[in-house]
Amino acid sequence: MKLLTHNMLTSHVKGVTKGYPLLIKATEVKVNEVDFNPQFVSRMIPKLEWSALVQAADELGHRQDLPVELVPEYEKNEEFLKKVHRVLLEVEVIEGCLRCPESGREFPISRGIPNMLLNDDEV
Amino acid sequence: MMEEAASQLERDHVHSVYDKIAPYFNDSRYKAWPKVQQFLLNLQPGSIVADIGCGNGKYLHINKEVFKMGCDVCRPLVDFAWSQGHEVQMCDGLHLPYRDGCFDALLSIAVIHHLSTKERRIRAIKEMARTLRVGGRIMIYVWAMEQKRRKFEKQDIFVPWNPNPQSPTDREPAKPRKRATAQSVSEAIDNADKHRKVRSTSSVADEEELTCTTPQQSTQRLWFFSRSLDSVFDFGSLSISRSSSRDLSTLSSPTGENERNKSSHWGRGRGLIKQVSSFFSPTSVIGSEEDVFDSVTNLHKGQNAPGGNNNSPENQSVSVSLAQECGSLALPDLVPFQKEHLKQSSDESEGGLQGKEQHESTKSSQGSERQVEGSCLRYYHVFREGELAELIENHVDELLVKHTYFDHANWCVVAEKVQICKI
Numbered sequence: 179m180k181l182l183t184h185n186m187l188t189s190h191v192k193g194v195t196k197g198y199p200l201l202i203k204a205t206e207v208k209v210n211e212v213d214f215n216p217q218f219v220s221r222m223i224p225k226l227e228w229s230a231l232v233q234a235a236d237e238l239g240h241r242q243d244l245p246v247e248l249v250p251e252y253e254k255n256e257e258f259l260k261k262v263h264r265v266l267l268e269v270e271v272i273e274g275c276l277r278c279p280e281s282g283r284e285f286p287i288s289r290g291i292p293n294m295l296l297n298d299d300e301v
Numbered sequence: 302m303m304e305e306a307a308s309q310l311e312r313d314h315v316h317s318v319y320d321k322i323a324p325y326f327n328d329s330r331y332k333a334w335p336k337v338q339q340f341l342l343n344l345q346p347g348s349i350v351a352d353i354g355c356g357n358g359k360y361l362h363i364n365k366e367v368f369k370m371g372c373d374v375c376r377p378l379v380d381f382a383w384s385q386g387h388e389v390q391m392c393d394g395l396h397l398p399y400r401d402g403c404f405d406a407l408l409s410i411a412v413i414h415h416l417s418t419k420e421r422r423i424r425a426i427k428e429m430a431r432t433l434r435v436g437g438r439i440m441i442y443v444w445a446m447e448q449k450r451r452k453f454e455k456q457d458i459f460v461p462w463n464p465n466p467q468s469p470t471d472r473e474p475a476k477p478r479k480r481a482t483a484q485s486v487s488e489a490i491d492n493a494d495k496h497r498k499v500r501s502t503s504s505v506a507d508e509e510e511l512t513c514t515t516p517q518q519s520t521q522r523l524w525f526f527s528r529s530l531d532s533v534f535d536f537g538s539l540s541i542s543r544s545s546s547r548d549l550s551t552l553s554s555p556t557g558e559n560e561r562n563k564s565s566h567w568g569r570g571r572g573l574i575k576q577v578s579s580f581f582s583p584t585s586v587i588g589s590e591e592d593v594f595d596s597v598t599n600l601h602k603g604q605n606a607p608g609g610n611n612n613s614p615e616n617q618s619v620s621v622s623l624a625q626e627c628g629s630l631a632l633p634d635l636v637p638f639q640k641e642h643l644k645q646s647s648d649e650s651e652g653g654l655q656g657k658e659q660h661e662s663t664k665s666s667q668g669s670e671r672q673v674e675g676s677c678l679r680y681y682h683v684f685r686e687g688e689l690a691e692l693i694e695n696h697v698d699e700l701l702v703k704h705t706y707f708d709h710a711n712w713c714v715v716a717e718k719v720q721i722c723k724i
Binding site for chain 2: 180186188189190198218222225227285290292294295
């Protein structure tokens, strides 16, 4: 699971209203090399919940110096875009779980795949 | 109550079937639908798109300028998609784990026809609409009742799975997961080629199941009628016409071993009957049109619950008549056709169902008359012309239908998410 994906995921346990962002507990993290496409990254940024990304990167110990707030005019800032690229697309959670911040429910991640299926009593 | 029945039907005749047949989903019969491909290629660069019910991820490699993710309930298929370098999750279409309005586009290709009630199909569309941003678009494909060469007589059907007769040697061994993902430009091109040549998949095979061209394939062309879970229970409307039973006359034994290939599907069918029949009671009240499980009144008249001794003829006919109502198995009037055919097919040695060993073997001796891979019957609600668009127009205010068309064996809709002003 990449952090770009994580940014879209939310807890959907019945009754939960504050299920985003999911807290990440990772036991295995991989960093891959992914071709850098600055326009691609730049276009992704407006679609992100930025603070959720920073928090997630932090939880994985991969935040490095990603700023708490978006830098202005990031579109032209290649250095900044590279940092975002790394965190969004290169860092991957292979094993671990996603924890609902409200209910505590844990969704396992195994072999890179989060299992968001709910049990019958959670729907 | 109906919710449970619907869920159970889908578990037995969608989820577990796909779990079994997942390994066979990667042969060369399967291609990506060109119009779906075009929809993806037309997206603005930097879009985020999700394929809801992505199966093995056949669409997830298309368009390297957009970020794609997929989800499905079938673990083996999702695992395969992962092995191809895609971002995928396990989840179910009625409860999507995505925040509101996070996607620029969505795909639902040959998915919602597996939901067994109208209400669930509407819920699935609404769930997808929820995750779509205003102005975003969704493309939905569902099987059409009106096929090129035939029209299904009913909308709720079971379709057996037919593996590629040539199969397993054609299949490529599973490759280790690609490190760089499809997001990377060079990999994406590689992947695209690979997918186009070998791994591209789609519901084309589904169409082939229905409108196959070779005589051999035509022996596998077959479906069973299912009772719609939406309509009032009507015994009179359940009969299968002779014209469709003619198809069944070409039914072949998957293995040519008539003696030993027991009615695995009897076992499975009985299981379904048991589950379904447990919701019926002689005293049920007829509810609304949408509540079929509340409206069955005389299913149990003078009949014992099946599932006990499979061998006696009495139980056979009990089960068969129940099956008739549930529509999950071949009807008794088709038995003569099957018997005829069994004589023919006993001499054939077919490629055989690779998954044969996965079938339950039952002790029933009547099983020899039922050669269908019943444990791999997939439930479908096939759509009439206009039905999908109507469903959206009447029940999903937040989506505006932009295009509807017929593509091969599917009805297709492209709809746009609109802002609803609640006063």
